[in-house]
Amino acid sequence: MKHSKILILITALVFIFLIGPFIMIFLTSFSSDSIMRFPPKGFTLAWYTKALNIEMFRTTFWVSLKTGLAATATALILGVPVAYANIRFNYRGKSALELLFSSPAIVPGMVIGFSLLRFFVYVSNIPIGIGLYLGHTAILFPYTVRVVSSSLRNFEGDIEQAAVSLGSTPLHAFFAVVLPNIQSGLVAAFILAFITSFNNVPVSLFLTGPGVATLPIQMLSYMEYYYDPTISALSSIIIVLTVIVVQSAEKLLGISKYV
Amino acid sequence: MRLKSRQKSLIMLLGAGSVFLLAFFLLPLLFVLSESFVGDDGIVTAARYIAVLVDEQFQNVYVRTLKMALVVTVIAVFAGYPTAYLMMKLRPSRKAMLMSLVILPLMTSPVARTYAWIVILGRYGIVNQTLSLLGMTREPIRMLYTEGAIIIGLLQLFLPIMVLNLVSALENVPNEVEEAALSLGSNKVGTFFRVIVPLSFDGLIMGVTLVFTGCITAYVTPAILGGAKVLTLATLMRQQALVLMNWEAATVIAVVMILTTLVLHTVMRRFRPRNQT
Numbered sequence: 001m002k003h004s005k006i007l008i009l010i011t012a013l014v015f016i017f018l019i020g021p022f023i024m025i026f027l028t029s030f031s032s033d034s035i036m037r038f039p040p041k042g043f044t045l046a047w048y049t050k051a052l053n054i055e056m057f058r059t060t061f062w063v064s065l066k067t068g069l070a071a072t073a074t075a076l077i078l079g080v081p082v083a084y085a086n087i088r089f090n091y092r093g094k095s096a097l098e099l100l101f102s103s104p105a106i107v108p109g110m111v112i113g114f115s116l117l118r119f120f121v122y123v124s125n126i127p128i129g130i131g132l133y134l135g136h137t138a139i140l141f142p143y144t145v146r147v148v149s150s151s152l153r154n155f156e157g158d159i160e161q162a163a164v165s166l167g168s169t170p171l172h173a174f175f176a177v178v179l180p181n182i183q184s185g186l187v188a189a190f191i192l193a194f195i196t197s198f199n200n201v202p203v204s205l206f207l208t209g210p211g212v213a214t215l216p217i218q219m220l221s222y223m224e225y226y227y228d229p230t231i232s233a234l235s236s237i238i239i240v241l242t243v244i245v246v247q248s249a250e251k252l253l254g255i256s257k258y259v
Numbered sequence: 260m261r262l263k264s265r266q267k268s269l270i271m272l273l274g275a276g277s278v279f280l281l282a283f284f285l286l287p288l289l290f291v292l293s294e295s296f297v298g299d300d301g302i303v304t305a306a307r308y309i310a311v312l313v314d315e316q317f318q319n320v321y322v323r324t325l326k327m328a329l330v331v332t333v334i335a336v337f338a339g340y341p342t343a344y345l346m347m348k349l350r351p352s353r354k355a356m357l358m359s360l361v362i363l364p365l366m367t368s369p370v371a372r373t374y375a376w377i378v379i380l381g382r383y384g385i386v387n388q389t390l391s392l393l394g395m396t397r398e399p400i401r402m403l404y405t406e407g408a409i410i411i412g413l414l415q416l417f418l419p420i421m422v423l424n425l426v427s428a429l430e431n432v433p434n435e436v437e438e439a440a441l442s443l444g445s446n447k448v449g450t451f452f453r454v455i456v457p458l459s460f461d462g463l464i465m466g467v468t469l470v471f472t473g474c475i476t477a478y479v480t481p482a483i484l485g486g487a488k489v490l491t492l493a494t495l496m497r498q499q500a501l502v503l504m505n506w507e508a509a510t511v512i513a514v515v516m517i518l519t520t521l522v523l524h525t526v527m528r529r530f531r532p533r534n535q536t
Binding site for chain 1: 265268269271272273275276277279280281283284285286287288290291294338339341342344345346355357358359360361362363364365366367368369370371372374375376377378379381383384385388414415418419422423427476478479482483493496497500501506509510513516517520521524
């Protein structure tokens, strides 16, 4: 009995440690103090108005949104066939290709961003925004392959074979039978990849510059100069949105098994 | 005929993804790598590497980065195991609720998550205010921009990764095994160390690998909580590349990062049970 009390205590401390900071941000975002002080004094929504009205946050939000959607869509289009091939086929050089497909998740994001910057922006003069999109697609690719693979693994190939033996072409069977059956895996992959892109800093760090920045990069540079609850307010908004998305995705799709 | 159509479909399925990664991931990486071995005079040299590796600041930063990664990993193991173990014992609905709390730090913006620690550890943050209220300190303790602050920030990010890996490993340990050990006279602690830990060892190794390598390459946490005062490999690389415009040094640091990560992955794989490659 004593044993499990210690267990409960450690677990409780772990969860306070993990979740407490988010509550703290939330509390300070309503403080009327202009420096970050605890306990927060007064109540105001001024920081929220300020955060939403800062032009740079608005433009960079759209950059993050567009980059995230484009990179996620591309990574899925490239990744779904790869996942399908790896589950259904055995071929020569499979393990080498699988290594290539998973390596953007192993190579540090900073290194990916840095090498894209050196290679494309400096050597071939590709616009930095394109570099940002390519870099994000590369890091999302292993995610989409992994999530889609694991949902393909749970999908029995029997129906697909039935469709083919009844005269459907493999391509048609793929779109008409396979894809609809792994729908929830696809949605989970989309959500996870988009969140990964939207939150990314290490890759974006090198692929942003004058005129092109993502929201997290803009928040970082704002924090270097200002020390007021504006970032608390903005962070609260982002956290609440994330909680809503993650909670509903967890309820509907059990997203934690894919993380 | 059959083989040909099989080959055709494989090319169709794998072609686009492979070409994309070769062109926009591997090629740039190899370009930067090869560039780092060529001196200003166009001759192959290791001079750039030597210049960075003998630099005392680099050595200090490298050792510090490894040290902090080790501390975070050890704490994550000791806090993660009991947490994962208890979560396994809970009702499915409770377990699901805690699972969604565990993944929350992984899903939220790293900037927002790390910023929270500025609020907590800052001059007028809750820790300093509580200490002075209790009369334990005369003036605020500087907690930000220290190694401790970075360790705390990293822990919030990597403890969930450890817990997730341990939970999925413990799910494969049948309840009966534990009951058998207990009924055969083993006590709870003994059962835990001699039965549960060995059976979930694979998850532990995975967790350790991910946490350790993650700590070495993490950028946002040391950038916000360490700043330019307490540099790590990642923040040093950014400083060299974007502030000092020393591309060569940044490249060398990047290579050191990759090699360290690869070595860790390889070494840790040796510890994993044979049947699960």
